[in-house]
Amino acid sequence: MERETMTEAEEFLAVARAAKDATTVLAPLPRAPKDAALHAIADALVAATGEIVTANAADVERARRNGTSESMIDRLRLDAGRVEKIAAAVRQVADLPDPIGEVVRGSTLPNGLELRQVRVPLGVIGIIYEGRPNVTVDAAVLCLKSGNAVLLRGSSSAHSSNTVLVRIMQEALEGTEVPAGAVQLVPGVTRESVKHLLRARGLVDVLIPRGGASLIKSVVEESAVPVIETGVGNCHVYVDVDADVDMALKILINAKAQRPSVCNAAETFLVHADIADAFVPKALAALKDVGVTVHGDERIRSYGADVEPATEDDFTVEYVSLDIAAAVVDSLDEAVAHIRRYGSAHTDAIVTRSQAAARRFVATVDSAAVAVNASTRFTDGGEFGFGAEIGISTQKLHARGPMGLPELTSTKWIYTGDGHVRL
Template sequence: MNVAAEVQAKGKLAREAARTLANLNTARKNEALLAMARALEEEKDFILEANGRDMAAGKEKGLSRALLDRLLLNEKRIKDMAVSLRELVALPDPVGEVTSMWTRPNGLQIGRVRVPLGVIGIIYEARPNVTVDAAGLCLKTGNAVILRGGSEAFNSNRALTQVISRAATAAGIPEGAIQLIETTDREAVNLLLRANEYLDVLIPRGGAGLIRTVVENATVPVIETGVGNCHVYVDAAADLEMARNIVINAKTQRPGVCNAMETLLVHEKVAAEFLPSLAEALKEKGVVLRGCERTRQHVPWAEAATEEDWATEYLDLILAVRVVDSLEAALEHIHTYGTKHSEAIVTNDYQTAREFLARVDAAAVYVNASTRFTDGYEFGFGAEIGISTQKLHARGPMGPEQLTTFKYIIFGSGQIRQ
């Protein structure tokens, strides 16, 4: 089957499945999610063997440590995927929720009800866990999903899709509810971008290049998920031990994800005390520092930062560091280079914290906490389908509620418009 024929066939099947999914009851969807979770655990050897082939190919291609970390599956990560599916079961089903109801003077009763989006296309890079997260969330919300993962994770994605789609179908979910485009041909992406006949929305997950390509070329509506050029600002009134812990966590706990810190801003009043010891701790964890001139006065071994560094999402153990004169300077830097994803301040000054919260334009803004918490699971949404950095329809971690739209239902008693 050629690429166009595959996209068309799977699009038609997904459209038909979506009609049935939209009206499935919560119990049936939850049974399917539990079956998918069991299947992941029971067929872990099959999944790990497929992932092993991807990892070997990735190492041969010279993928970075961060990309290999994203690509890697092990028993714990498979277990975590199963846990996330089970946690979706415990969440409320948003489909069918009446969010408001009112009566007009003419007697018409008007209600607003949550309904599925329909068929969702997910285009993503080398993160096989997205396959399961996206499938689970779409199923919970009555949406069919067409997945197109990166070539680096081809074998892993195919194995995962086979396992969970078989389990879902056996549990009564219509065939075509969970599908993977099984080609690495880039033409498949181009076709999905214009598949308005089959897709209701596209969600890209990946680096800046992928997201830009989708946003600029799609005719299907797009929910733009975030490039994460995230900042932590250590204020003059910061608890420096707290700041140290937050910075190390935000940069090193998992550097290859979009909510990892990429730039550290430090107030000049605490730079001399804070930066040298922090830099040594980061160095021990393998972090390369790229600093402004004032940073390098305190950390002579840091590389000189360029203008490009301030705008870069490294997704690696590289950190840009800048000493700033004031909160105002920190805010201006974030405004200039931030991507509206996640920003944090460390301070014990209440008014400064309030000003930071009010003036930073981002999906998630933190006081005295790591940016690594911008995550659907950490926010209590179960799994997430992505982190939206746009402002229309959805913003921040996208859980079940963000994968629905609404329709109006109107009850009358014979009214006609005059």
């Protein structure tokens, strides 16, 4: 079949099958050839810097014509320095330990069967992501390092950049033991083209959507392929009656304002009623100093004239901006109930001197991460020492919290006998 005459669905099937075929060679590879392939990719990216920057300039120009915000354009833009950084990140992934082949459990059964559970690749991973071309390379090499083929579906805004980046990675793999087919760009730039991925059960083993809440929700609801939900963070800081007020202020300001655009930034703070007089006026002043608008319930508003009234939406939304919702609660349990009701089960923090309060908060908050006397901003693969991160799972199945290389694997049971049969 000529490429020109293929429909988008046929093109998708062709690349998905190529990825699946690549897994038969890639999955059993030990570490050395995978690391060599990653270094080949890093070298090829640096060598092709001019071509990458030119392709990226077309994306940037189109984004500018479309009136895209400067902050979005900044995430989209590549220059020689950024290409060098992407290549350096690839070499860092090569330096990480290979999760594949790890013996997770093992024993000799009473009948003499030798049993072991060994870490293996998932197979083909589909990544649906935002307009950041560095993710194209980051995600691809994390998948390759963990023995997986990858289907990349980036934002249409980065399509020129992604097309060139994927071609350079494929060409770099030609000279290695990793099949070039293991890295694939999903054809098409329309929202419809994402649907091919969602229906590819049997060809794709897992989908990881990143980016906006509405995209993630639609993937989760429509996909026949198993999904790992990532990234939406409506994180809370609860200031307990036994909190150290200065510590609470420091943590609240850091959690909200140190980098408000990320998923582990705080979006709501809750204060115990009995410490509200001591804490809230100072918190409102400190938040105002760093440019944060507070959306408070009636009790919070009684402490400050410039507090906006909070609606249900304010407690639900992930602002990702210099805004924060706030409420006074009468007990720790009321704080936990608020978090269970409005939170996104990403990261929630308590500030308290009380062991009993910390213990109860940790036990009853049902989130991927719970912080005690620390900023929510630490929920991060880099901070946790993973060396790399593909996203932060907010679901309970398979992986929860920051996902590094081991979270991109499954396991296989192997048992060896000498003619063992069931009696």
